[in-house]
Amino acid sequence: MSEIKPFIFYTRLHLTELTGIKACSIDDMRKILDYIPGSSVYHHTHRFLQQHQYASPEPPNDFAYWVKNSLSEDELAERLSSINIIEYDSINGIRTGIASVLNDFAQQYPVRASRVVNPGDEFYFLKSVSFIFPSGYSASDTAGLADGIERATTDSLYFHIFESRLRLEKGGNDISAWIEENIGNIKLAQELKRFDPYTHTMEELRGSIVRVLRRAS
Amino acid sequence: MAKIEDYAAVTGQPVIDDLRRISEKLAGKNVRHVNSTAVGGGVAEILNRMVPLLNELGVESQWDVIKGGEEFFNVTKKFHNAIHGSHEKLTRRDFDLFMETGRANMASMKLDGDIIYIHDPQPIVLVEKKQQNKWIWRCHIDASNPQQDVWEFLMQFIMKFDAAVFSAPSFTGQMAIRQFLIAPSIDPLSEKNRELSAEEMDSVMRKYSIPEDKPLVTQISRFDRLKDPLGVIEAYKKVKKNVDCRLLLAGGGASDDPEGAQVLAEVQEMAKNDPDIIVLLMPHDEVAVNAIQRRSTVIVQKSLKEGFGLTVSEALWKGKPVVASAVGGIPLQVAHKYSGMLCHSIDGAAFAIKQLLSNPAYARKLGENGREHVRNNFLITRHLKEYILLFLSLYHNEDVVSL
Structure with a gap:
């Protein structure tokens, strides 16, 4: 075995950037998911984990949370929150996984997919900017x-x-x-x-x- | 005033250590904050705490205040209301006066710091003096539905900044400059939020004659229609049919506000036949607010419109179950059924209050979650961290920054 390289502990702090883009329906969300930056997909699948880590060992992603609370589409929300993120090696993989669940739904229920939420209940796309630095340990x-x-x-x-x-x-x-x-x-x-x-x-x-x-x- | 190390007892030492490490990355840079008032209002309150703490962390910071006469501030008040969405009639003279005062300040102020941080619209014209340094515009107002003429006028300045900062995602739309989300914060060591002894709380409850023989449902807010105190009474009446409790509506500042006085009179009229409704017009008394929140069973914030609604974070920080409207910045503070209950109507508020009064264990769990949520997201230490990261982001365009 070669010489042991020390494990350097890093830390990362994040700042939330606003994209100014919002979805009012599942159809909107499908379209936006196509082009939104990966750092936005990452933000919305990991934010809950960071902000509510004390509350639940199985945090939902923001997409599932919105579909359930703003559109009352419980079954779709369950499918979105069941996406097994650990199976994906990249953010683009997660993006494809979420898009596929939404596309299946839209194909099966086109009217429900086009239903627009009440004003104030829109989904706002945000992204995470990460700052990584050695922690000194x-x-x-x-x-x-x-x-x-x-x-x-x-x-x-x-x-x-x-x-x-x-x-x-x-x-x-x-x-x-x-x-x-x-x-x-x-x-x-x-x-x-x-x-x-x-x-x-x-x-x-x-x-x-x-x-x-x-x-x- | 508390020192940065004092916060370690609340957040843990590693959070303070991280603040020191990232502050080092700004070595040699200086930041100049500019707003329109040194005292009064949320922005001055935040800067009073943030500027000394940033300096203590080694981020050299100054704070300047623009000068303006009564006429100028009447115009900026109209701007404020117009950004909030209420219709204001602005004349050519109003816009001219805004520009003249802005340019007079520009001529007399030193604006050559590395980073110039402009708070709210009043000093926005100063950006005309931008050189090679970095400029940030901080909008503390809900600009989700602004009056178009005012917003278009302001946009010619906003576009000259390097970045803009808003308190909630819904407060803005797409822009050509970078926009960041930074929520305001509460100071856990202030009089309004620090731990209180039982004697201190007893003394407040005695002073304001608030009995404690029944569960206490409380809303602490100005007597303002947008805080919907009449809706709170209606919700309480629905709850009272099944659960015995007392309602406390407490707030200050109504006496010098004609509409506030009228709302207070309507509240008193609606409450007069029920001895279990206490309507309290309070002087400015931070310890009293702290004690009342701590002695309440459920805290309500049934606003119809809200900027950020930091009273919710104050209540959650005290481990209290909260029922609050899903408006403004409140949904950022309350995740429904995780760290409190969100409502959209009087019926919804009544149902949530009843649930919490009838299920103390569930209410306690929501309160505990709420306190942790505030600890992680709405304390001044998080605010400091995000300010420092914001300053660093001005020198890095990438999404993953290695420092």
């Missing part, structure tokens, strides 16, 4: 990694689990990738890769990862 073994994850901010943990996988398109989370490449413990890396982070709150996720790392230390 690093680790060079699994015990140090567990210590670092225990004290990392939610933003830092969030970056290594969600953001680097999708926005930087690394394919997996940073923690399992580092263990595989630097510690060489494939079994441990696989165990960490199997976690579906979308079904945990951030604090549960932190606890689970630390437990697995401590057991292996």
Whole structure:
């Protein structure tokens, strides 16, 4: 095995940018999804997770939330919130997944898809601008990694689990990738890769990862 | 006044450490805020807290106030109302006066900072003096349905800025410049929001003669039609048929506002035959607002129109279950059935209040979620972070910025 490169803890803070684009119906949403930037799709599938991480281990995406609360299309909302984001390696993949559910609905129920929401209930497309910087912490073994994850901010943990996988398109989370490449413990890396982070709150996720790392230390 | 380290007790030390790290990225830059008043109003209140904290973090910040006579501020008041969507008749003379005052300020003010941050329309003309530095326009007003002549007039200036900032997505449309969403915030260490002892709360409840033998449903707002106090009474009456409770409508500032006095009279008339409705015209008393919110069972904000509605965040911060209208910035603060209940009508408000009074465990859970939601999203520390990121964004156009 080559020399161990330290795991550098990064953090990311985000600022929300307004696109000024809004959807008034499912048909509008389908059209806009075609051209809206990936950072907007990312924002609306991950915002709830960041802003309401304490409330629910299975946060809905904004599209599902809007369809349910503004259009009362419960079945469509359920289909949208059931989209398994962990199965996608890229934001464009998620975009296609959401568009496909909306297109199926529009084909089956064209009148309902064209129904316009009440004024004030429109869906506003936003996007996330991420600022990534080193947090000042690093680790060079699994015990140090567990210590670092225990004290990392939610933003830092969030970056290594969600953001680097999708926005930087690394394919997996940073923690399992580092263990595989630097510690060489494939079994441990696989165990960490199997976690579906979308079904945990951030604090549960932190606890689970630390437990697995401590057991292996 | 609280120091930045004092906030670590509320947010955790890592949040403060992150603020220090990103502030370092602005080393050498200075920011000049400009607004139209040093005291009174939400913008001055925010700048009074933000400017010292930014300086403490090492982001060199100044704050200047433009000068203008009564006539100028009468015009800007009309602008304000027109942006909010109420029809205002503006004459050629009004627009000329706005320009003359703006240019007089331009001639006398120092506007050579790295970043010039203009708050609201009053100082907007200053952007004509823009050089190579960066300029931001912060709109604190709901501009979702502005009067066209006023908005078109302002747009000629807005387009000269590098970025604009709004409090809610619905407050703006598409523009050629970058637009950011930054919500206002509450200060958890202020008199209105800090923890209170039981003795302090008892003292307030005694002072204002508010009995505590029944669940207390409270709305704290000016006596203003847009806050719909009469609608709150109607909702309470529907609740009262099934659940015994008391309604408190508390607010200040009505005495010098002719319409406010009229609304207050209508509220008193509607409340007069029910001893369980308390109508309280209060002086400015932040500790009293704090105590009343903390002693309430359910807090209501049944506004018909709202800017951002920070009273909702204040209530949520105290862990209270909230029933609020889905208007203005309120849906950003309340996720329906997660961190409170949203309503669209008197019936909806009544139903939600009844649900919360009848299910204390559910109400408690919503209140706890609400407090965490505010901790994560509506405290002054988040506001500081977003200001710093906004300043950094002026030097980076990409969506993922490596610092």
